[in-house]
Amino acid sequence: MKSVSRAIRRLSEVALIGALAVVGLPLVAGNANVASAAVSLQCTPSVTIFGASTDNTMWINEHNEPETGANSMTGRGNQGGGWSGRVLAGRDGHVFWLPGNGELRRWQWNGSTFHSYELLQEKRWYGWDEPANVNRITVDANNNIYNVLSNGTLEVNIYNETSKNWTVRTLATDWGKYDLIFGSGNGVIYARDPAIGGGTLFRYQYDVANQRWLGYNRQLSGGGWNIHRQVFSPGADIIYGITSDTGQLTAYRYDPHTHTWPNGYTALGTGWATIRNASATTNNCGSTTPADTIVQCKPSVTIFGASTDDKMWINEHNEPETGINDMWGRGNFGGGGWSGRVLAGRDGHVFWLPGNGELRRWQWNGTDFHSYEVLATNRWYGWSDAANVNRITVDSNNNIYNVLSNGTLEVNQYNETSKSWTVRTLANDWGKYDLIVAAGNGVLYARDPAIGGGTLFRYQYDVVSQRWVTFNRQLAGGGWNVHRQVFSPGADIIYGITSDTGQLAEYRYDPQANVWTIGYAALSTGWSGIRNASATTNTCSPLNPTTVTRPTVPASAIIRPQGLLNPANNILEFAFVDELGVLKRGVQRNQGTELIDFQGMAGGDAGGVTFTGRASATFRADGKLVLAANRTNADAFTYTQSGGFNWNAPADIRGSMVSSPQLVKGAGGLLTAFSIDAAGKLWYATQVSTTGDLLPWRQADGVAGSAISVDFTVIPTGDSAEIVYRTTGNVVEVRKFQNGTLQAARATTGLVAAGVPSGVAFADGNVQVVTRGADNNLYTQKESANGFTGWQLVGGLTVKGSPSVILNPHGIVEIAARGDDDYVYRTGQIAPGSNVWRIWETNLDSGAQTDPSLVSVSGTECRIFFLNQSGSYFLVQQTPYTSDPGAAMSASTARTSKQARKVDAKVSTGSVK
Incomplete structure (x- = not known):
């Protein structure tokens, strides 16, 4: 056979349509949305390919750089005749020869010639050159021989080089459907089902040492493999095929980590039509990482089945991670009486809801049930009703999730120490799902029966951070309505x-690659009489689970309080975290007065955890004040007023965020908290109802953008909000948030920003932003139809910290800021939309420790609130600016603190206690 040199062609014809053979079961073939993974292949410089021809001569070729798919072959020519029967290559140049007389002989190629053969076995190996069997025998990278018998039994034959004995194991009994198998690594076996998609490959991996399947029945994307009359491999999932028509030799490579075909295929040349048996040295290539190690399981999973006659039947499914049909029954345990709803949990726990409101928990110890505990009474009714039976489930940590008749999804957590339950509402729109099932730690699958004959959606809830790590991911395929459980x-x-x-x-x-690694594996029948089936929920776990890492949140100095007006009584409220880490609320004693009463909400605990950063406050739809702040351990808390100076118990809304939560009231009067995680992503948590708790945190959907720093401001705009923020690259951007989605960023240019940018929103949908620059001057610009077109210097003042901005009742933007001399200053436009600003004004009250909070009170009043370094507060009463050209000055006019205009304003000071 001549060396072939042709142009490389890498096409994607492997990625053809895949389908399942079982009619009516879910179509869950793989798709192209996969995770990337670094896969390191190690190959010898070339692969030795042995070809026994139709005239029984041996031709040897070398394929150079096999891991790249390169079209580079070197021919070594004819190495002699007499190679009748079935010829198979193994590891290290071994060539197994089954001449047809029952013998198994092994030769070894040393690179230039064959050594004399060894007779490994006799009177056993018959018929492997017959058409029905020739492609149903193969050798893996360790010289183990796999073969499929005429009755469909798959065997592995293991040779002991020391004792010269063979061990034969039966691995499966249902391989009669496969017309071709080939080894492709250490225990890696591919099998072709000719009846699916013009020939579809399934991938298996068997661990000989531990006698377990590491991967089982993985249907690979694409079809059309029937075009090959021979398929073989040098290892590491590199595959060669010879076509039946032209004798074309083609190379492929499958990546079991990403479930993709990285190179499509490479045509290596024709001229292989006369090769009767082709095979390659099976350990020429290897992978540095295991082929299929995304999950780990106990040897078997215990399946509990409460039958229609209220008996408990227990079965074990061996090697559940593989999909192998290997089950054994333990029989009837626990007698009868298992009426109601039965659910398995972790560590052999079995929860029983008999229907009288009780929740009982038994434990299976492997041979029998312990006596039960009553965990709750007078609450758990109706879960065996047809409408509810599939809407309750237990995860791998024994947390119980259930969907109420009104569509509310709850999680129920049991405290083993206090013997008490915590119930949290997670969602309020799950009425569309008729079935939920927990499949890990907080992992929930939900079935929508109205889509595609039953479509699954995957969620993952992190109990510790109270985040939805994954939300509403629609999985490929449908047809799940065929399952009643x-x-x-x-x-x-x-x-x-x-x-x-x-x-x-x-x-x-596989949630990382977003594919079904086991598309469908048929196990046993006979489950029609099982009313409730469930499995021990922590039998299997992912090797690399998705987790939320609690970030480091450093304690910060006291910063700007938030001020707001209670519209019900026109009384001002303030919220801030003081220098000791105590969350404080200040409330104006009476309308119009400068006197403020302060109330310490909460501070540090024994572990040194205190509040930090910016406090936030807003009024609920029923007029109750709600405060929010983050603690140094990254747990956020909210406090809701019950009346006057009385408060409900604080709500730990967790989050594991690096920023302080910012509360606003949005569409439908619902409160939403916004925060930023360690990766600079925006998260939000919205009330379940106008007087309810906040739902778990969700990451905002939408167009990807720059990482958001902790310095951001939320401007509510009716049914949406504008997020004004400084990126981690110190650029000011604005993004609209609506219905859980962030729209594209509207970026500003030409300024290196510092601190927290502020802004106001106008009725035309545009935003005006104000920020401190890296040079400690203030800058502003307003959006137009052309976006943000350039910064304007609000001159005459160098500042510290971050400005406070309002749009006053006369349509004028006002700014309050702390100067570098620790005086608090105020300015505003001379008229709505003007680029000319008034001279900075101050009361010459020095020693400001915080940035000021500027609050619009009424048409004739606004207030500036700040704290000084002595722990006293200042509440400055001033009149909102109106159009007054005489008060203006150029934005470039310089000033010192003594040159600033002193304001005749009503000022109250007092101690913060």
Whole structure:
């Protein structure tokens, strides 16, 4: 055979349509949305390919750089005749020869010639050159021989080089559907089903040492493999195929980590039509990482089945991560009486809801049930009703999730020490789902029966941070309505029982790659009589779980208080975190007075955890004041007023965020808290109702943008909000937030910003932003139809900290800021929309410790609030600016503190206690 040199062609014809053979079961073939992963291949410089021809001569070729798919072949020519029967290459140049007389002989190629053969076995290996068998025998990278018998049994034959003995194990009994198998690494076996998609490959991996399947029945994307009459491999999931028509040799490579075909295919040349048996040295290539290690499971999963006659049946499914059909029954345990709803939890726990309002918990110890505990009474009713039976589930930490009749999703957490329950509302729109199942730590699958014959959506809730790590991910495929029950042992492994035949099937989803690694694996039948089936929920777990890391939130100096007006009584409220880390509320004693009463909400605890950063406050729809602040351990808390100086118990809304939460009232009068995580992403938590708690944190959807720093401001605009922020690159940007989605950023240019940018929103939808620059001057600009077109210097003052900005009742933008001399100053436009600003004014009250908070009170009044370094407060009463050209000065006019205009204003000072 001549060396072939042709142009490289890398196409994607491997990625053809994949389909499932079982009619009516979910179509969950892989898709192209996959995670990237670094896969390191190690190959010898070339792969040795052995070809026994139709005239029984041996031709040897070298394929150079096999891991790249390069079209570079070197021919070594004819190495002699007599190679009848079946010829198979193994590791280290070994070539196995089955001449047809029952013998198994092994030769070894040393690179230039063959050594004399060894007779490894006799009177056993018959018929492997027959058409029905020739492609159903293969050798892996460790010289283990796999073969499929005529009855569909898959065997592995392991040779002991020391004792010269063979060990034969049966690995499966249902491989009669495969017409071709080939080894592609250490225990990696590919099998072709000719009846699916013009020939579809399934990938398996068997661990010989531990006698367990590491990967089982993974259907690969694409079809059309029937065009190859021979397929073989040098290892590491590199595949060669020879076509039946032209004898074309083609190279492929599959990546089991990303579930993709990285190179498509490379045509290596024709001329292989006369090769009867082709194979390659099976350890020429290897991978530096295991092929399929995304989950780890206990040897078997215990499946509990409460039957229609109220008996408990227990079965074990071995190696649940693989999809192998290997089950054994333990029989009937616990006698009868298992009426109501039965659900398995972690560590053999079985929860029983008999229907009388009780929640009881038993524990299976492997041979029997312990006596039960009553965990709750007078609450758990109706969960065996047809409408509810599939809307309750237990995760791998024994947290119980349930959907109420009004569509509310709850999580119920049991405290083993206090023997008490904590119930949290997680969502209020789950009425569309008729089935939920927990499949790990906070992992929930929900079925919408109205989409695609039943479509699954995947969620993941992190209990510690109270975040939705994954929310509303629609999974590929449909048809899940065929299952009347679905349950899980964890790690995104799912069992389903069909409504018609009672078939038990297994699936496995990879959330990192977003593919089904087990598309469908049929297990046993006979489950029609099982009313409630469930599995021990922590049997399996992901090796690299998605987790939320609690960030470091450093304690900060006291910063700007938030001031706001109570519209019900025109009384001012203030919120801030003081220098001791205490969250404080200040309330004006009476309308119009300068006297403020202060109330310490909460401070540090024994662990040294205190509040930090900016406090936030707003009024709920019923007029109750709500405060929010972050603690140094990254847990955020809210405090809701019950009346006067009385407050409800604080709500720990967690978050694990680096920024302080910012509360605003939005669409429908619902409060929303906004915060920033360690990656600079915006998260939000919205009330379940106008007087309810905040739902878990969700990351804002929308167009990806720059990382957001902790310095941001939220401007409510009716049914939406404008997020004004400084990026981690110190650029000011604005993004509209609406219905959980961030729109594209509107970026400013030409300024290196510092501190917290502020802004106001106008009726035309445009925003005017004000920020401190890196040079400690203040700058502003307003959006127009052309976006942000340039910064304007608000001159005459160098400042510290961050400005406070309002749009006063006369349409004029006003700014209050702390000067570098620790005086508090105020300015404003001379008229609405003007680029000319008034001379900075001050009361010459020195020693400001915080930035000022500027609050519009009424048409004839505004207030400036700040704290000084002695712990006293200042409440300055002033009149809002109106159009007054005589008060203006040029933005470039310089000033010192003594040159600033002194304001005749009503000022009250007092101690903060």
